[in-house]
Amino acid sequence: MISSPRIGLDIGGTKIEGIALDTAGEITARRVVATVPGPAGVLGASAELVRALAAESGAQVADYAGVGIGIPGQVDRDSGTVRNAYNMGLSSLALGPELSARVGIPVRVDNDVTAASIGAVHVMGLDGTVAYLNLGTGLAAGMTVDGLPIRGTDGFAGEIGHLPIDPRGRACPCGQFGCLETVASGSALKAHWPAGGEHPGRTLNEAVAAGDADAKLARDYLIEGAANATRVLGLTVNPGAVVIGGGLRLLGDPLVSGIRAQLREWAAASEFIAALGLADRLRVLPADSPAAAIGAAIAINE
Amino acid sequence: MISSPRIGLDIGGTKIEGIALDTAGEITARRVVATVPGPAGVLGASAELVRALAAESGAQVADYAGVGIGIPGQVDRDSGTVRNAYNMGLSSLALGPELSARVGIPVRVDNDVTAASIGAVHVMGLDGTVAYLNLGTGLAAGMTVDGLPIRGTDGFAGEIGHLPIDPRGRACPCGQFGCLETVASGSALKAHWPAGGEHPGRTLNEAVAAGDADAKLARDYLIEGAANATRVLGLTVNPGAVVIGGGLRLLGDPLVSGIRAQLREWAAASEFIAALGLADRLRVLPADSPAAAIGAAIAINE
Numbered sequence: 001m002i003s004s005p006r007i008g009l010d011i012g013g014t015k016i017e018g019i020a021l022d023t024a025g026e027i028t029a030r031r032v033v034a035t036v037p038g039p040a041g042v043l044g045a046s047a048e049l050v051r052a053l054a055a056e057s058g059a060q061v062a063d064y065a066g067v068g069i070g071i072p073g074q075v076d077r078d079s080g081t082v083r084n085a086y087n088m089g090l091s092s093l094a095l096g097p098e099l100s101a102r103v104g105i106p107v108r109v110d111n112d113v114t115a116a117s118i119g120a121v122h123v124m125g126l127d128g129t130v131a132y133l134n135l136g137t138g139l140a141a142g143m144t145v146d147g148l149p150i151r152g153t154d155g156f157a158g159e160i161g162h163l164p165i166d167p168r169g170r171a172c173p174c175g176q177f178g179c180l181e182t183v184a185s186g187s188a189l190k191a192h193w194p195a196g197g198e199h200p201g202r203t204l205n206e207a208v209a210a211g212d213a214d215a216k217l218a219r220d221y222l223i224e225g226a227a228n229a230t231r232v233l234g235l236t237v238n239p240g241a242v243v244i245g246g247g248l249r250l251l252g253d254p255l256v257s258g259i260r261a262q263l264r265e266w267a268a269a270s271e272f273i274a275a276l277g278l279a280d281r282l283r284v285l286p287a288d289s290p291a292a293a294i295g296a297a298i299a300i301n302e
Numbered sequence: 303m304i305s306s307p308r309i310g311l312d313i314g315g316t317k318i319e320g321i322a323l324d325t326a327g328e329i330t331a332r333r334v335v336a337t338v339p340g341p342a343g344v345l346g347a348s349a350e351l352v353r354a355l356a357a358e359s360g361a362q363v364a365d366y367a368g369v370g371i372g373i374p375g376q377v378d379r380d381s382g383t384v385r386n387a388y389n390m391g392l393s394s395l396a397l398g399p400e401l402s403a404r405v406g407i408p409v410r411v412d413n414d415v416t417a418a419s420i421g422a423v424h425v426m427g428l429d430g431t432v433a434y435l436n437l438g439t440g441l442a443a444g445m446t447v448d449g450l451p452i453r454g455t456d457g458f459a460g461e462i463g464h465l466p467i468d469p470r471g472r473a474c475p476c477g478q479f480g481c482l483e484t485v486a487s488g489s490a491l492k493a494h495w496p497a498g499g500e501h502p503g504r505t506l507n508e509a510v511a512a513g514d515a516d517a518k519l520a521r522d523y524l525i526e527g528a529a530n531a532t533r534v535l536g537l538t539v540n541p542g543a544v545v546i547g548g549g550l551r552l553l554g555d556p557l558v559s560g561i562r563a564q565l566r567e568w569a570a571a572s573e574f575i576a577a578l579g580l581a582d583r584l585r586v587l588p589a590d591s592p593a594a595a596i597g598a599a600i601a602i603n604e
Contacts, residue, residue: 129452129454153541156540156578157431157540159537159540159574163534165466165467166468174573174574175572175573176568176575235458236460236539237445237452237538238453238455238456238457266478269478270464272464272476272477272478275456276456
């Protein structure tokens, strides 16, 4: 199924999730460690995790063709450099070469959402044109055709979180107004529902059920914005499946049913939108799926 | 440069443009005939044009690997069927098989904007990720990666003309409100500047120069909408070049400078948008380029 065994890491602001894959594409080891911020911390924790995954699989690190990494921030895939990954204390780090020097096998670095889009296709057994919509702290998408990602010229493909969809909308930190991310993201939930605290997604459904009007409004914005992002993806790449990923997918049925209902309302008003089949094509990434780590591993020899 | 000589036709509502390509990718014959509406008319004129292009190239039709067609409407590439190409009197026609039976070589049918996006890459010597923005009666885009088009699951990729960008915008015939096509298209020009007649693009610049306020407003909407469409393409596929095509590109410098100025204004307010480099990446398809016919010919064995 894949040409060689490889290791994948999904490096986030709070944890690093790692997997080892065999040539059947099956996971032989899976581990999560806490992120240690800063270059030395990230490199040390990552190298340690690579060794642990190999050992857990009954192998040596040298038995693997390479390590694939998914990480937020601006990634230069050719040089393996990551910039502006501020939530893990990295302003600029030659992550690929530095980690490769520590573990002795090639390391390929990818944007985390792109990696997750590749992994989602693998995990969910999809093919053709697939869009992956990541609803996390921010909003971003990944698009794949037959499992291969559309990366764009500078690695910015899928950054639809900064697409303005309402000229009269809220100011976005990016400098624009009414961006999709200002309505459909974890940061938008915080802005619209300050009482929800640092992790508003965890208690949002309960608060809505208890009659909290701000929570309801925040969730409605999220649902409409996510439906809008799905429509954007539908009209640009016309996917056969749209997979919802990211932490906010754990809002579950209220979110997904809400997005589907909004898409159906739009389809009822427009045959053109109906032809895109978006409501029926909406899928959710399984809750415990290490999609970004898997996708990063798959993409190492691309 | 291409594997075999082939013929390409761009079938539009008023004319059919045809070219023959040799294996160097050079045009050996080029002809334009009037479109005869209806199935028999379109098939007859197309077959006649194929024979004329072969003769003009000093060859037989059988010397060509096939005919590629670009046509508006909904195209099923597998069956070669075109639906809803109303401006040439076709509600449903098995154009590929029917024309193939008349000329004796394979015929592949493509959406005209997709074909033009492939042709633009070829004609302009582009590579990597390229977006093509067609400003004609409607608004649509084509996206290519290394010359290969993103077609989507049902052939609807690039239909960003029906992306709503202002919830308070004008009603679109598609059933939605504030679609890009309601501000940046030939049909939008007519709606905003009724005095411009059937072909408002032909006299728009002169009317603006003469102080016509409606013409000015219509052109401003067009410019802002086209810039918005460019931003949509930038945020989804992050192209290295955005090529403006379609009849409205003949508005020339006032249009293109206007789009660039709008993109620069947005980039000045947002480092994120600035990083996409859109103003500098904007290009215009040459005025006399038969891009759709060339692209359709190139795509026959894809």
